[in-house]
Amino acid sequence: MVGFTDEEYFNLSDRVYNNDVLENEKPIGLKDGSQWRVIEYVDKSGSGLQAIAVVPAKDYQKGKTNYDNVIFVSRGSEPNKSQFVKDWIHTDFLKLGIGFKPPIDKGVQANYGENLKKIADISSKVSLPGMGLAQLPSWYINTDNQFVNYQTFVNQTIKKFNIQDYSFTGHSLGGALSQYMAVQTHKKSVTYAAANPFRLLSKEQQQAVKNGDFNGLIFDYRHRLDPVGKIVPNGVPIGQQFIMDTNPNAKMGTFVFMGHMRGTFTGMFHGDGSAQLKVSPDAVIQQANRIDYVVEVMQKVQQRMEDLEEVARQKSRQLRQRLEDDTIEGAQFSELTSWDVDDALTEKNVHYRNGVYEFHDADKFDKFYTSNERNIQKLLGFQRELIQAAKAMREKDNTLGDWITANTN
CATH class of the missing domain: 1.10.287 (Helix Hairpins)
Incomplete structure (x- = not known):
């Protein structure tokens, strides 16, 4: 599999929040300079799922039906009115928080979906004092599920384009969708401040997570004080988690919840595209000298x-x-x-x-x-290894940074 950088994964996770990418053949230019093409997208009004499948622009060819390497990018929760209930209440709280597993949700939809829709439609038209958010639109009554929809989208896209290899990325809820699919397919996932989909997994998959079977395959970058991903009861981190440094220019980025926002990750990458972790090479050397x-x-x-x-x-x-x-x-x-x-x-x-x-x-x-x-x-001996690794990291970062600067002017 062709390797993509942490920065490319993040910039795709960030860019998918824009509706203009929800278009087949759409060219996407990222802040890191990389160029991509959308080969397939999904925009489900029912569940609120938005996601794209992209390939490097150099690999794209109109009408091509065979791709070696694809990245699936899923959008996270949005604060706007049209998506708030779908993302934050229906998916984040009910699905992730309570642990309403996609197979169960799918069964409810298949067996009772039409009747539930009718009940919800009627209740939405009847004004009852004090009901507030209890009167929700029809799609709220377990008739659509972003995780079910995403799995369907991924499977159909793989089949349509005969995809040989692929990986997943996303931020927040998009990260949960990414990790969930990575577990289902045993493929790589690189996420940012991902919500935790552990409770949606089968018992066998949960045990595999506890055994560390996804370490080295699923990577989540987050900030130290970000509560998202920790609020799910009995949630176990999937794969490996790393604490990234915070963008100092992000407004209120060091506040507890604001550390979850995408802007706190922007620009926090080394010259080679790897994530800039909370501890820098110089800090590692300083601590090693102690x-x-x-x-x-x-x-x-x-x-x-x-x-x-x-x-x-x-x-x-x-x-x-x-x-x-x-x-x-x-x-x-x-x-x-x-x-x-x-x-x-x-x-x-x-x-x-x-x-x-x-x-x-x-x-x-x-x-x-x-x-x-x-x-x-x-x-x-440990001190020598730490210092050598930190120096190598710094040297590689400086060398690649100089190369990128020289070749992007």
């Missing part, structure tokens, strides 16, 4: 313990010498011999090494020294 302090403390602790051992050995030698001095003729213990002194010390000591009686467990001290030195080497 390992020197940790190592210094570990070495000082060991040195202090070695010094204490040496003091204990000196005191042992002095004690033995005093006791032996007290055994000479006319001394306090003249009736004893040096052999008696050795016997008494042997009874009380733990070890006798190199002519010294030791009253502490030196073996345990030695084990600690060995373990401590091994951990110090591991830390230093």
Whole structure:
């Protein structure tokens, strides 16, 4: 599969919010300079689903029915009046929040859809005081489902264009649609601030998520304080999540909910198109250098313990010498011999090494020294790897950034 950058995936996720892309053969130019063509789109008035299938412009050919690499891009929740109930209440709250699974929804639609529509149509025409949002249009009564509609759209598009490989992307609700389809098809998904569709998955798929089967396949970039994706009860993150840095020019972008907005991701990519994570290469190097302090403390602790051992050995030698001095003729213990002194010390000591009686467990001290030195080497090795990786990232970013600048003028 041809690799696309995180930036390309995001810019497509951002661009799909514009209605002008909902047109077959529509050319799309992104902020990163890449060019695309829409080969198929869906705009479902019932469920509120909007999505497109795109290919790189260089691969597009009018009338072509065979594509090697396609990206499916799904739109997220919209705040406008016409989409609010469909996206935020019907899909975000009822489908994702409550966990009304697409197969069940599809069955309700097939068996009871027409009758439910009639009931909803009647209720929408009757004015009842205090009902408020309870009086919703017919499509609200479980007759359409964005996840069902999206799966149908994807399957039909794959068949129509004989697509060999494909991936998914989207923001917010669009990210949930992307992840849901990635699980169904075991294809790559790159999302931004995705809502969590975990509760919509089958039990077998949920277990696969818990087992980490989608790590390395599904990637979600989000901001640290963004609550979306965490509010679903018993939701387990699908695949891997990464915390991106926030666009400093985004209005109120550091506020909790505003960190969910698309503008907070705009422009936050390295020269090679990879996501600019919260921790920069320079910050990684700075933190890695703090390992020197940790190592210094570990070495000082060991040195202090070695010094204490040496003091204990000196005191042992002095004690033995005093006791032996007290055994000479006319001394306090003249009736004893040096052999008696050795016997008494042997009874009380733990070890006798190199002519010294030791009253502490030196073996345990030695084990600690060995373990401590091994951990110090591991830390230093980890530090070297961190610094090398950060420098490589920075060097690659600068090199590719220079190349892009030189070739886009």
